[in-house]
Amino acid sequence: MAYEYKWIKGREIVKMGKWLLLLLIVVVGGVAAYQYGWFGGDRDAPSAATQPATGGAGTPASSPSSSSSDQPSAGASAKPADDVQASASADGQDSPDDPAALPAWAVDNLPGDTIETKGEIAVVTNPASVHVLVNKKRNLPSDYIPEDLVVPDVPFSFSGDSPKKQMRKEAAAALEDLVAAAKQDGVTLKAVSGYRSYKTQQSLFDSYAKKDGIEAANRYSAHPGQSEHQTGLTMDISGASVNYQLTADLGKAKEGIWLAEHAAEYGFIIRYPEGKEDITGYTYEPWHIRYIGADAAEAVYESKLTFEQYFETLEVGAKR
Numbered sequence: 001m002a003y004e005y006k007w008i009k010g011r012e013i014v015k016m017g018k019w020l021l022l023l024l025i026v027v028v029g030g031v032a033a034y035q036y037g038w039f040g041g042d043r044d045a046p047s048a049a050t051q052p053a054t055g056g057a058g059t060p061a062s063s064p065s066s067s068s069s070d071q072p073s074a075g076a077s078a079k080p081a082d083d084v085q086a087s088a089s090a091d092g093q094d095s096p097d098d099p100a101a102l103p104a105w106a107v108d109n110l111p112g113d114t115i116e117t118k119g120e121i122a123v124v125t126n127p128a129s130v131h132v133l134v135n136k137k138r139n140l141p142s143d144y145i146p147e148d149l150v151v152p153d154v155p156f157s158f159s160g161d162s163p164k165k166q167m168r169k170e171a172a173a174a175l176e177d178l179v180a181a182a183k184q185d186g187v188t189l190k191a192v193s194g195y196r197s198y199k200t201q202q203s204l205f206d207s208y209a210k211k212d213g214i215e216a217a218n219r220y221s222a223h224p225g226q227s228e229h230q231t232g233l234t235m236d237i238s239g240a241s242v243n244y245q246l247t248a249d250l251g252k253a254k255e256g257i258w259l260a261e262h263a264a265e266y267g268f269i270i271r272y273p274e275g276k277e278d279i280t281g282y283t284y285e286p287w288h289i290r291y292i293g294a295d296a297a298e299a300v301y302e303s304k305l306t307f308e309q310y311f312e313t314l315e316v317g318a319k320r
């Protein structure tokens with residue numbers, strides 16, 4: 001009897017041990033499943049299917065699983081919930097009040113933010129930007145020399161080497177495209193004058209002033225530091241119709257007409273348009289094209305404004 005009793009007890013201990021082991025597996029498994037996020041998404045379908053089998057033991061461990069095995073439907077509804085969250089956070093990114101839509105190219109180049117006074121001279125702080133605004137009120141630093149000057153592969157109106165054949169790399173590539181496109185349309189453009197150093201501009205202006213007087217020279221030539229040619233982003237262009245001269249007549253010639261219509265497609269603007277002398281400070285120059293990048297050039301061209309006026313509209317918009 002004693003033996004039998006002992007044996008039964010032994011069997012019960014084994015049985016209890018089995019239940020404890022099962023309980024342990026369910027608890028550990030449940031915790032692991034919870035930690036690894038198996039209750040979210042598609043993966044909880046198989047785990048939910050296994051739960052009822054162990055859940056039959058009536059263990060407390062089945063409770064976390066039963067909440068997730070609210071089931072295929074719970075798994076299905078989890079996805080739309082994620083979508084709602086995603087779209088909500090996307091909306092959140094859009095909503096912070098951005099200052100009135102400034103084009104990306106203008107953000108760091110607004111005239112009001114890119115000027116400092118040195119002595120009595122207002123000097124631009126972004127001389128190396130493709131979008132720098134240079135005029136009689138906005139000087140380039142006297143020591144500014146672009147670092148990436150190259151000679152564009154286009155025909156020139158003169159032969160031999162000269163510093164004035166140069167442009168900055170990006171502008172040079174754009175000019176090559178522009179001249180090639182004109183050629184396709186049967187219009188031959190030739191480059192006349194590009195980069196000009198501060199010193200060269202200085203001696204040029206001095207010689208004009210000596211010949212015509214300072215006031216007259218002021219209307220057609222730039223003071224050193226005030227010439228766009230120092231940026232390396234400008235080229236004077238002409239054609240055979242006007243004997244490759246830099247003259248207002250170019251505006252009525254086929255070369256000048258093509259240039260005015262298509263320059264913006266290649267990132268250039270006619271910087272000194274007709275009738276805008278009081279704004280740009282210069283008489284009409286149909287030959288002087290300035291590279292400002294395609295996005296900016298198209299915008300300025302469409303607006304029919306000068307570069308100065310276009311920046312003004314952006315600054316007014318940004319303050320609103």
Ligand SMILES: [Zn+2]
Pocket residue numbers: 229234235236287288289
């Ligand atoms: Zn020019």
